[in-house]
Amino acid sequence: xxxxxxxxxxxxxxxxxxxxxxxxxxxxxxxxxxxxxxxxxxxxxxxxxxxxxxxxxxxxxxxxxxxxxxxxxxxxxxxxxxxxxxxxxxxxxxxxxxxxxxxxxxxxxxxxxxxxxxxxxxxxxxxxxxxxxxxxxxxxxxxxxxxxxxxxxxxxxxxxxxxxxxxxxxxxxxxxxxxxxxxxxxxxxxxxxxxxxxxxxxxxxxxxxxxxxxxxxxxxxxxxxxxxxxxxxxxxxxxxxxxxxxxxxxxxxxxxxxxxxxxx
Numbered sequence: 530x531x532x533x534x535x536x537x538x539x540x541x542x543x544x545x546x547x548x549x550x551x552x553x554x555x556x557x558x559x560x561x562x563x564x565x566x567x568x569x570x571x572x573x574x575x576x577x578x579x580x581x582x583x584x585x586x587x588x589x590x591x592x593x594x595x596x597x598x599x600x601x602x603x604x605x606x607x608x609x610x611x612x613x614x615x616x617x618x619x620x621x622x623x624x625x626x627x628x629x630x631x632x633x634x635x636x637x638x639x640x641x642x643x644x645x646x647x648x649x650x651x652x653x654x655x656x657x658x659x660x661x662x663x664x665x666x667x668x669x670x671x672x673x674x675x676x677x678x679x680x681x682x683x684x685x686x687x688x689x690x691x692x693x694x695x696x697x698x699x700x701x702x703x704x705x706x707x708x709x710x711x712x713x714x715x716x717x718x719x720x721x722x723x724x725x726x727x728x729x730x731x732x733x734x735x736x737x738x739x740x741x742x743x744x745x746x747x748x749x750x751x752x753x754x755x756x757x758x759x760x761x762x763x764x765x766x767x768x769x770x771x772x773x774x775x776x777x778x779x780x781x782x783x784x785x786x787x788x789x790x791x792x793x
Contacts, residue, residue, distance in 0.1 A: 533585065534656055535674050537609075537631040537643040540581035544574040544613060544629045545647030546670035548620075552648070558621055566617045567593075574613035574629060582609050587633070590780065592752045599782045607635050608780055612752035616728025625649060626727030632755035637778040642759025644729050652677060653684070653733050655763035662736055662763040684764050686793065687738040697731045697743035697791075698723045706746030706788070732757025735791050736764050743791035746771070751784045761791055 551570035559567040575593035582589050588597065591611035602608070609631065614620055616627035625648035633641040642662075644653040650670065654677075655662035663681040672680075694714055698707060714721050724740045732754075734740040758768040758777055768777050772787035 530674065530678070531641075531656065533587075533633050534641045534643070534654065536581055536585060537633065537641060538652065538654055538674060538677060540578045541629040541631055541643045541645035541652065542667075542670050542672060543581070544577045545645050545650070547573040547577055548614060548627075548629070548647050549670070552620065552623070566621060568614070568617060568620065570620060571614045571617060575611075578611055578613055578629070578631065582611070582631075585609075590751065590784065592750065596784070602780055603782070605780060607633065610634050610639075610752050610755035610779055612729075612750075612756075615753055616730075619727035624727065626730055628728045628730060630729050630752060630756040632759050632779075634755060634779040637780055638776070639755050639759035639762065639779065642756035642763070644733060644756050644760065646730065653736070653760050655684075655760045657759050657763045660763060660765075662760045664733075664737060684733075684737045684760070686736055686764050686766055687741065688793075689741045692718065693720045693722065694742065695722045695724050695740040697734050697740045698725050704747055707744055710744045710746065729753065729757040732761050732768075732791060735766060736760050741792070744788075745790070746788045749786045749789075751779050751781070751786060754786055754789075755779055757791075766791055766793060 548570045556568050561567050571593055587607050588605050589609040612630040615630045619626040629645040631643045632639045640657050642655050650667040653664050662684040665677050665680040711721050731743050735743050768791050770777050770787045770789050
């Protein structure tokens with residue numbers, strides 16, 4: 530396992546530990562300028578992740594960092610893309626469906642990805658160039674890299690030959706465009722089942738074969754998707770922009786993603 534992936538895994542586990550310390554207390558919720566919620570967990574997890582990633586010398590795009598001007602960023606060949614707590618709404622609801630997302634991007638393309646689910650101590654990770662992604666159900670946030678490797682099992686998306694299609698829907702963003710997508714499948718004679726999950730777990734559902742397709746017709750930012758895209762790409766899935774009909778790109782001038790579709 531290369532050293533950047535090891536660093537990302539260690540950072541995600543340590544961030545998960547501080548997130549759960551906040552989760553088990555009474556915490557305040559702030560509302561940011563973009564109307565999204567922010568908790569102490571977001572800030573503490575960001576500080577922890579920065580403490581691991583800054584020493585790598587690779588610049589960082591994080592939801593909770595002050596964003597570097599594009600005139601500087603456009604010269605970055607490689608960067609980290611981080612969401613310290615993806616699914617803050619799920620965190621506030623205390624339903625466990627929130628994640629730590631860390632990806633390494635080269636020339637706009639995700640190369641490594643880690644998604645950690647601290648509430649259940651489950652980690653997903655990949656090296657895209659090796660064409661493999663893994664899931665490990667851990668015993669502790671303090672698990673070593675050796676323990677992660679020992680518990681890891683490869684992810685395998687399903688090859689669906691039936692008429693039933695499992696479509697990933699968001700707990701918080703089931704809008705009309707998504708419903709229209711579902712209707713289009715039904716008109717093609719498909720039996721559709723909606724599978725709901727919060728945060729970047731929606732990517733993981735498809736990557737591990739528990740859903741067939743994930744249409745996202747609602748706003749996301751680069752830090753919401755980079756790690757999930759890496760994991761999907763590593764197992765042969767595509768994350769295609771509805772705007773460009775090409776894979777989502779990263780470290781763009783505007784960090785807002787277009788709508789996209791995750792599928793074979």
